[in-house]
Amino acid sequence: MRKFSVPSLSPPPYPSQAAISANNLQLPPCDTEVFRGDYSSWPTFRDLFTAIYVNNTRLSYVEKLFHLLRKTSGEAKEIVSKSPLTNQGFDLAWANLKATFENKRVLVNRQLKLLFALPVIRTESASALKNIQSNINGCLAALAMYDIDVSNWDPIIVFLCSNRLPETTLSLWEQTLVDKAAIPLWSPMDTFLTQRFRTLESITDVRCPSPPSTSTYAFQQQRTAQQHQNPSGRRNFHTLPTYRLQHNVFYAQSNNMFCDFAKNV
Incomplete structure (x- = not known):
């Protein structure tokens, strides 16, 4: 009996990542x-x-x-x-x-000025917490790039940041510290700030009031205009609606309103 050999099926070759980048990806x-x-x-x-x-x-x-x-x-x-x-x-x-x-000295001094001039946050603001967190991390990264050893700066950074935090956020941070006598590290505080501004963003998003509807806004505008026209609040009989009969329909007309009343016949 004649034997037949089955050719092996191999997947088609795929182009390399370099070829894809060179031919298809337009940067x-x-x-x-x-x-x-x-x-x-x-x-x-x-x-x-x-x-x-x-x-x-x-x-x-x-x-x-x-x-x-x-x-x-x-x-x-x-x-x-x-x-x-x-x-x-x-x-x-x-x-x-x-x-x-x-000039490494000038570059380091610029980063230190930014670090020690962090603004004090007066209110619970997510954007303010994000700014102070990013400024601190940016200064630390720049100082490390200039060969400044900041690995032991945790007490300084935590103290500077704590003095800039609003009261509620500072109280919540203190509650996270299990050992109140131990020197806290910047890494846990960095994580806490991330969780804190995300919480504030969620609260702001939930409590954000919905915009008034078009009809409500138009009614408020009409009431405001009427109050400006008659600030005393007294009834002006000259603005009372007048009635007229036309085609078996009563029409009541005033300065701000038109009403139709069908006549009973």
Whole structure:
């Protein structure tokens, strides 16, 4: 008997993720904001400009300097414009920018000012709690990026944040502490703030009054107009409705209302 071999069925090859990204995925253009000489925005501008322009092998050095002139203004542009628009000028301009704004002490002081100048929250507000939480986490992340060890800053951060919280939120935070004599950590407080502003958002959403209906709003507007026309509240007989007969139907007419009364015949 003749034997037949069955060919093995293998799934069709799928394109790699790199091929999919290169052929189908259209990413929006990535570019930097104009750098105006702000110390706080320098790290972001430095890293983005390096990734997009400095490391771009298709650009010549004079083209990189041209883009650097376009992406700077104010004091930063004055520093860049002092270098000649040549291939040798880019390295000089980029080095001068780094020498001027790569000031770790100033960058750290900016973050410390933000941290110690957190606003005091007077009312129970979800947005205010989110802002103070994001500001603290942002400052801690920036300080860690500048090689500042903030791993032991929990007592300082918790104390600063507690002094800015409203009374009810602070009371609820204290209730979460099992050991009142222990030094609390920032991580549990960070989690508590997230739960707290979500609770406030839910309460606001539930208790938010529904807008008045169109008929109710029109009636209120009519009553307000009548009160302005007759603020004393006395009955004005000149505005009483008048009646007239037409086609076996009584018509009652006033300044604000028309009524029809069928005549009994």
